[in-house]
Amino acid sequence: MKQEEEDKWIKALRNSLEDYSEPPLAGGWEKLQKELSPAPVAPKKRSYLLYYTAAAAAILLISISTAIIMTLGDSSEKFMSNVHFPEEMKQPNDKQSLKDVVAPVIKEEKTENNLAYDKSDQSTVRSNKAVSGRKSAIKNSLYAPASGSVSDKKESKAENEVKVTVTDRKDNVQLQENKPDTKTDKRNEGTSKKEPLKKSYGSSSRQKVQNNYGSEDLLAEFYEKPSRRHKKGVSLGFATGNSSGIDASGNGKDFMLASDCLSAPGNYMYYSNALVNAVMTNLNWNHKQPVSFGLSVRKQLSGSFALESGVVYTRLESVASMEGYVNKEQTLHYVGIPFKASYLFLDRRYVTLYVSGGGMVEKSVSGKLKVTDHTLNTEKTEDINIKPLQWSLNGAFGVQYNVTGQFGIFVEPGVVYYFKDGSDVETIRKKSPFNLNLQLGLRVSY
């Protein structure tokens, strides 16, 4: 009975029968398939709950994503509405002298003599650059020497100290001060009243300006009148569509010097341009929320992990505009290849939920900058060429609707961090490198 060794015949019997096979009944697969198509039988009750959870999560995701896109995409209107000029100021016409434009506002004329100031001290040049607001623009127009323009980012950065630009979305800058007997301090006070986030208001820089030009009286008078008349003065508000706020120092590219336009003091000929230019210098880009569309290929590894790659197209659109004066529109098209790893924590017949993380390398394939100058009535379109590659890292939560076992449509809201691409072009990626993004697409899984 106790058999240490197996009987040989038993062994032979096993060998004979272990591959025994009878053809399956006809219709066996069909019967099986019918039962397989809906959710698996065993965890039926549980799967309902999962489906509801999945559906709720998907709806929530989509609504959040839509809300994000809507709020960020609409901010261009907010931007526009914040910009206004005092009613007395007419829209400057082409070549109209600033005097004509400004005179009604100021009311009192000053003799040209007073305008002749020592411009030899070139340190004042710097103050010409980072100017904002009409007040400073006018001032610089009057006194601007013939020094060359500097569009160097570095210098303009330094001059941000003098800038009055609001760096906080809601604040409006009061450019005029109420007290007529304006002295240095007052002006300083006035301008530095609304401390921007940067806190780099250098009263020191201002001091330079004052000291070098000497005649504060003129300045005082120049500004007095307006200040008497317009207690509020000019309000310039800046808003961008970006959740992370404005980075004032990023405006280097937009800086143009008012001083470009002038030759001799008292020359009002080009002041309108100067004004416009000065106005343009303060334009902040309003970047719209980018949306990406991708075709993705995903390879499923064992378990719930998968790797994927593909092709992603992204469109970046930005607008910088001052109503009635100038309008800039920038559109960039990027094509990129992502590399991601995903963890599928819910994978059913129709719905897959997952989280993924990875990186992407993109190249700008085309770009256009359209500048519409309302004062000169010109429209100019130029091509933007960004040579360097754009690298980024991202993480996302994804919902995928599985049309078939291999093919699906997905929505992936997530966060992304963009590395500096070394170019000068201002985009939402430069302004706010860490941001939300939304990707839609088609996916093939295998």
Add this chain to the structure above:
Amino acid sequence: MQYFVYLCIYKSIAVKLMSETELTERCLAEDNEARKEFYERYAGQMFGICFRYAGDRDTAQDLLHDGFIKAFSSFDKFTYRGEGSLRAWLSRLMVNISLDYIRKNEANRQMLTLEQIPDNMEEPQEEDISLIPHQLLMRFITELPVGYRTVFNMSVMEQLSHKEIAEQLGINERTSSSQLFRAKKLLAKKINDYLREHNL
């Protein structure tokens, strides 16, 4: 038209050539085509297993069906470990399904049958076994009383130890080994009778 035919042939061949790993992955992904291929590839042999345990074809068909349903829903629990591991996993699954059925079915609980054990100690020769058609051998096994048959299947075909069999069936080891002994005796008789009848 020709191309269409070639395409169909190619497609069917290509599908047949799906490797075990690919089959696994795609079944895991609930790919219908892969599932069909999986079923068609293994249904025949799995039926054999179920039939061995069930004893009749109808029950075997039901067990086969249930087994595949369970297999498709638990692909995530399977890890591919080399050639043959997929079949081994599926076989184990089918055996478990069959044993569940046997355990639950009260009529099958007659482990201790009073079937007469032949006195004949004569054992068949190894080479004689190959003379007997497979279907017949299978029939001999399915004709065994359920208790003997189950233990025989588990010990000889699945090569489980008596300890494991005892655990699975809720009997003790001694019972298991005596059941096996009796099963072998019965089978030996049937085989020898057949060989004698056919002058082999």
